[in-house]
Amino acid sequence: MKIKKVGIIGLGVIGASLGMALRNSSSVIQVAGRDLTEKTALQALEVGAIDEHLDARLLGECDLVVIATPLNTIPQVAAEIKDSLKPGALVSDVGSVKGWVMQVLQQELPAEVHIVGGHPMAGSEKSGLSAADKFLFQNAAYVLTPQPDTPQDILAGLIELLKTIGARIAIMDAQEHDQAVAQVSHLPHLISAALVNNLQNNPEALALAGGGLRDTTRIAASDPELWENILMLNSNAVTQEIKNMQELLQNYLKALEAGDKDKIRRCLATARDLKKNLPSIRPCLEDSCDIIAIIPDQPGVIGNLGSLLGKEQINIQNLQLLGVRDEDEGTIRITVKRESAPTACQLLKANGFKAWLREL
Ligand SMILES: NC(=O)C1=CN([C@@H]2O[C@H](COP(=O)(O)OP(=O)(O)OC[C@H]3O[C@@H](n4cnc5c(N)ncnc54)[C@H](O)[C@@H]3O)[C@@H](O)[C@H]2O)C=CC1
Numbered sequence: 072m073k074i075k076k077v078g079i080i081g082l083g084v085i086g087a088s089l090g091m092a093l094r095n096s097s098s099v100i101q102v103a104g105r106d107l108t109e110k111t112a113l114q115a116l117e118v119g120a121i122d123e124h125l126d127a128r129l130l131g132e133c134d135l136v137v138i139a140t141p142l143n144t145i146p147q148v149a150a151e152i153k154d155s156l157k158p159g160a161l162v163s164d165v166g167s168v169k170g171w172v173m174q175v176l177q178q179e180l181p182a183e184v185h186i187v188g189g190h191p192m193a194g195s196e197k198s199g200l201s202a203a204d205k206f207l208f209q210n211a212a213y214v215l216t217p218q219p220d221t222p223q224d225i226l227a228g229l230i231e232l233l234k235t236i237g238a239r240i241a242i243m244d245a246q247e248h249d250q251a252v253a254q255v256s257h258l259p260h261l262i263s264a265a266l267v268n269n270l271q272n273n274p275e276a277l278a279l280a281g282g283g284l285r286d287t288t289r290i291a292a293s294d295p296e297l298w299e300n301i302l303m304l305n306s307n308a309v310t311q312e313i314k315n316m317q318e319l320l321q322n323y324l325k326a327l328e329a330g331d332k333d334k335i336r337r338c339l340a341t342a343r344d345l346k347k348n349l350p351s352i353r354p355c356l357e358d359s360c361d362i363i364a365i366i367p368d369q370p371g372v373i374g375n376l377g378s379l380l381g382k383e384q385i386n387i388q389n390l391q392l393l394g395v396r397d398e399d400e401g402t403i404r405i406t407v408k409r410e411s412a413p414t415a416c417q418l419l420k421a422n423g424f425k426a427w428l429r430e431l
């Protein structure tokens with residue numbers, strides 16, 4: 072099925088990003104959207120996340136309707152739209168839990184519409200339209216959970232569309248998805264929150280916190296309401312993962328109490344090796360290399376650096392100021408194609424920057 076009209080309900084970070092990405096993609100489609108908050112719906116039009124407002128008439132013309140509202144609102148949204156959908160329309164969602172959502176959609180929606188659950192493994196700790204990004208789905212895993220009787224051409228149409236926004240599609244069973252995300256997303260979220268809450272025991276320690284704590288607690292800044300929904304609606308899988316984690320921590324505790332340094336080293340070495348082999352989150356940057364450079368705190372310095380590389384036709388793929396210094400110099404991370412990295416590094420050094428290569 073060729074998808075030409077898409078309706079998006081809920082224009083927060085995920086819904087608006089999807090709208091922007093689809094409007095920016097190679098597929099010629101019309102994107103309509105609506106939000107509970109009128110201000111958000113207006114902003115979505117202003118920033119180009121949607122072409123037009125999704126009213127009941129347009130809803131009835133959509134080939135695909137994506138529900139991108141918080142999980143707990145999905146039953147109500149499904150009930151609201153069910154009578155306006157055209158027969159044969161495809162309904163999907165972006166919810167972080169799939170077993171419960173599939174059940175709700177199957178219960179609420181008429182038999183003449185197709186249902187394929189969706190979950191983009193992309194986002195951030197930020198919520199709302201202001202955090203939307205048209206490149207959010209580039210190279211991100213995007214899980215689809217079709218029903219056993221979903222026609223192949225319907226699924227193929229959705230896959231084709233999502234590929235145009237750069238998503239890497241994984242077809243999964245809803246239960247299998249829920250256990251996997253409990254491990255890679257929901258448990259890490261709880262651990263991140265626990266690490267931060269543990270600081271309440273000794274607030275003075277916070278003054279000593281460095282990059283390690285920052286890196287392991289970024290997601291603790293997420294919206295508690297969103298995550299309450301996710302954790303409660305996937306509680307079976309999450310409790311299983313918590314038990315596995317308890318067992319691991321129990322083993323580390325025993326090893327420390329017994330002074331078993333070999334065991335501690337083995338745990339750390341296993342983790343290091345596994346981490347090295349983790350699939351790259353952004354495989355598009357696999358052929359890339361980072362250059363770390365120390366730059367003086369002067370106006371125009373980043374522009375100069377960009378022109379130096381630009382003159383040699385070296386494209387900067389990514390640039391990040393590492394917020395670790397507030398003195399007369401700063402550190403910057405420049406990502407370039409691997410084959411250009413040695414030349415780029417030499418060029419920076421020859422022009423007075425301290426610079427070195429760091430593999431991704
Ligand atoms: N935030 C993230 O990083 C990710 C979130 N998700 C999933 O995406 C879904 C949406 O989450 P976010 O975009 O983060 O939330 P958000 O809070 O940024 O946006 C939700 C939007 O839905 C609107 N809304 C609420 N009830 C509505 C209703 N009845 N009708 C129309 N609009 C309504 C809100 O006004 C808001 O603009 C959730 O189901 C979440 O599990 C999936 C992947 C990543």
Ligand SMILES: O=C(O)C(=O)Cc1ccc(O)cc1
Binds near residue numbers: 166256
């Ligand atoms: O902030 C991050 O790194 C995330 O992992 C965002 C996220 C939040 C919820 C999801 O269901 C999927 C991804």
